[in-house]
Amino acid sequence: xxxxxxxxxxxxxxxxxxxxxxxxxxxxxxxxxxxxxxxxxxxxxxxxxxxxxxxxxxxxxxxxxxxxxxxxxxxxxxxxxxxxxxxxxxxxxxxxxxxxxxxxxxxxxxxxxxxxxxxxxxxxxxxxxxxxxxxxxxxxxxxxxxxxxxxxxxxxxxxxxxxxxxxxxxxxxxxxxxxxxxxxxxxxxxxxxxxxxxxxxxxxxxxxxxxxxxxxxxxxxxxxxxxxxxxxxxxxxxxxxxxxxxxxxxxxxxxxxxxxxxxxxxxxxxxxxxxxxxxxxxxxx
Amino acid sequence: xxxxxxxxxxxxxxxxxxxxxxxxxxxxxxxxxxxxxxxxxxxxxxxxxxxxxxxxxxxxxxxxxxxxxxxxxxxxxxxxxxxxxxxxxxxxxxxxxxxxxxxxxxxxxxxxxxxxxxxxxxxxxxxxxxxxxxxxxxxxxxxxxxxxxxxxxxxxxxxxxxxxxxxxxxxxxxxxxxxxxxxxxxxxxxxxxxxxxxxxxxxxxxxxxxxxxxxxxxxxxxxxxxxxxxxxxxxxxxxxxxxxxxxxxxxxxxxxx
Numbered sequence: 001x002x003x004x005x006x007x008x009x010x011x012x013x014x015x016x017x018x019x020x021x022x023x024x025x026x027x028x029x030x031x032x033x034x035x036x037x038x039x040x041x042x043x044x045x046x047x048x049x050x051x052x053x054x055x056x057x058x059x060x061x062x063x064x065x066x067x068x069x070x071x072x073x074x075x076x077x078x079x080x081x082x083x084x085x086x087x088x089x090x091x092x093x094x095x096x097x098x099x100x101x102x103x104x105x106x107x108x109x110x111x112x113x114x115x116x117x118x119x120x121x122x123x124x125x126x127x128x129x130x131x132x133x134x135x136x137x138x139x140x141x142x143x144x145x146x147x148x149x150x151x152x153x154x155x156x157x158x159x160x161x162x163x164x165x166x167x168x169x170x171x172x173x174x175x176x177x178x179x180x181x182x183x184x185x186x187x188x189x190x191x192x193x194x195x196x197x198x199x200x201x202x203x204x205x206x207x208x209x210x211x212x213x214x215x216x217x218x219x220x221x222x223x224x225x226x227x228x229x230x231x232x233x234x235x236x237x238x239x240x241x242x243x244x245x246x247x248x249x250x251x252x253x254x255x256x257x258x259x260x261x262x263x264x265x266x267x268x269x270x271x272x273x274x275x276x277x278x279x280x281x282x283x284x285x
Numbered sequence: 286x287x288x289x290x291x292x293x294x295x296x297x298x299x300x301x302x303x304x305x306x307x308x309x310x311x312x313x314x315x316x317x318x319x320x321x322x323x324x325x326x327x328x329x330x331x332x333x334x335x336x337x338x339x340x341x342x343x344x345x346x347x348x349x350x351x352x353x354x355x356x357x358x359x360x361x362x363x364x365x366x367x368x369x370x371x372x373x374x375x376x377x378x379x380x381x382x383x384x385x386x387x388x389x390x391x392x393x394x395x396x397x398x399x400x401x402x403x404x405x406x407x408x409x410x411x412x413x414x415x416x417x418x419x420x421x422x423x424x425x426x427x428x429x430x431x432x433x434x435x436x437x438x439x440x441x442x443x444x445x446x447x448x449x450x451x452x453x454x455x456x457x458x459x460x461x462x463x464x465x466x467x468x469x470x471x472x473x474x475x476x477x478x479x480x481x482x483x484x485x486x487x488x489x490x491x492x493x494x495x496x497x498x499x500x501x502x503x504x505x506x507x508x509x510x511x512x513x514x515x516x517x518x519x520x521x522x523x524x525x526x527x528x529x530x531x532x533x534x535x536x537x538x539x540x541x542x
Binding site (some may be wrong): 094096130151154201 | 321405406409410411413414416417418419420421
C-alpha cells in the first residue's frame with residue numbers, strides 16, 4: 001500500500017481502504033452509522049473518477065495524489081483547511097487548472113485526452129457555481145441567464161428562452177429580479193442567480209465552490225436547501241466545497257477531508273462527527 | 286551571485302511575457318475568422334470606442350489645430366510665408382499629429398477601460414465563468430473589442446484631422462482674414478496621396494495595438510483588486526509605447542515611398 005493510501009483514515013468503513021487500480025470504493029453512506037436520508041438515492045455508477053491527481057504551483061505542492069469518485073445522483077462534500085487545494089481540485093475538473101499528474105474521468109471521458117471543442121462539449125454537461133457567483137456585472141439578471149442560451153441554444157426562439165429564464169428564476173425564488181443589475185443584488189441573491197444561470201443549460205454534474213461563504217446563517221441555510229432541492233429535482237451529481245458544517249450536514253451524501261494534498265478521511269457526516277481522530281474533530285467542534 | 290540570478294530571472298520573465306504577448310496578438314487573427322461572429326457585441330464596442338470618444342477627440346483636435354496655427358504664425362510671418370500656414374498645418378496634422386494624438390488619447394481612454402474591465406472580470410472570475418460555460422472568452426471579449434478599436438480609431442483619426450482643420454482655420458482668422466474655401470484649397474494643395482494613405486493605414490495598426498494590449502493586460506491580470514489598477518495602468522503605458530514604435534516604423538517605411 002502506498003504512503004498516500006495509508007494516510008486515508010478508515011472511518012468505521014471497511015470499504016474506505018481502496019486499492020487505487022480497482023473499481024471505485026463503495027460510498028460510505030451505507031456504513032453502520034445511519035447517515036442522513038438522501039432525497040434521491042445515489043446510484044453506484046461513478047460519474048467522476050479521480051486517480052492520483054497531482055497539482056503544484058511553482059514550489060508548492062497543492063494536491064499530492066488525490067483519489068476520489070462521485071456516484072450518479074450523489075453529493076460529495078469536500079472539507080479541508082484553507083489552502084489544501086479544494087478549489088484547485090474542482091477547477092481541474094473543468095479545465096480551469098490543468099493537473100500535473102493523475103487522471104480525471106468525467107462521464108466516461110478522460111479529460112486529458114480531450115481537445116478544446118471536446119472539452120467544451122463536456123463543460124456543457126457540468127455546472128460550476130463560483131464562490132462569488134461570478135455574474136456578468138455589465139448585464140442584467142435576465143441577460144446573465146440569456147447569455148449561455150444565446151451561445152449554445154441558437155435555434156431556441158426568444159419566447160422559449162424567455163419562458164426558460166423565468167422558470168429558472170422562479171425555481172430560485174427571484175422571478176421579480178430579472179431586470180436588476182448584479183450590483184443591486186445581495187450575496188445570497190447573487191448565489192441564487194448564479195445557480196439559475198448554471199442550471200439553465202441542464203448540467204448533469206454540479207460543482208459548488210463554497211456556496212455559503214460570506215452569507216448569514218439564514219441565507220446559507222436557504223442556499224443549502226436550494227442545493228438539495230436542485231439535486232432532487234434534476235437528479236444531479238455534485239461536488240460541494242465548503243467550510244460550513246451546517247451546509248455539509250444538510251447536503252452531503254458523503255464527505256471527504258483533504259489534508260496536505262491528499263484524501264485524509266472519508267465517510268458520512270455522522271461517521272466523521274464521531275471520529276476519534278483529533279484533527280477531524282476540529283471540523284465539528 | 287544573487288544579482289546575477291535576479292537579472293537571469295528578470296530576463297527570463299521578460300522573454301516569457303514577450304512570447305506570451307506575441308502569441309496572444311497572433312491568436313486574434315485565428316479567432317477573428319472563426320464563427321460565431323458576435324456582431325451585436327462588436328457594434329456595442331464600436332459605439333463605446335467610437336461614438337463615446339467623439340467629443341474628447343474632437344475637442345483635442347480643435348485645440349491642436351488652433352494652437353499649431355497660433356504658435357507657427359510668428360515664425361512664418363518673419364519669413365513672409367503666412368500663406369503657407371494652411372499647407373503646413375495640413376501636412377503635419379494629416380501625416381502625424383492627427384493619427385498619433387488620436388491613438389494616444391484612445392490608449393488612455395479606451396486601453397485603460399479595457400484593461401480595467403477585463404482585469405476586473407478576471408479577478409471576479411467572470412472570465413472563468415465564461416470558460417466553464419463553454420464560451421470562448423477570448424473570442425467574445427478580446428476579438429470584439431480589438432475589431433472595434435481597429436475600425437473606430439481610423440475613423441476617429443479622420444474626424445480629428447477634419448476638426449483640427451476647423452480649429453486652424455478659426456485661429457488663422459484671429460489675425461488674418463481668409464475664407465474657408467481659400468484655406469481649404471491652400472491646405473489641400475500641399476497634401477499628396479503619400480501623405481494621406483500611409484497615415485490612414487497606420488491608424489488601423491494603432492487601433493489594433495490599443496485594443497489587443499488593453500485586452501491582454503486585463504486578461505492576464507492576477508487575482509486581487511490591486512492587479513486591476515496595474516492592468517489599467519500598464520495597458521496605457523504599453524499601448525502608448527506601441528503606438529510610438531509603430532509610428533516610427535511607419536515614418537521609415539513612408540520615407541522609402
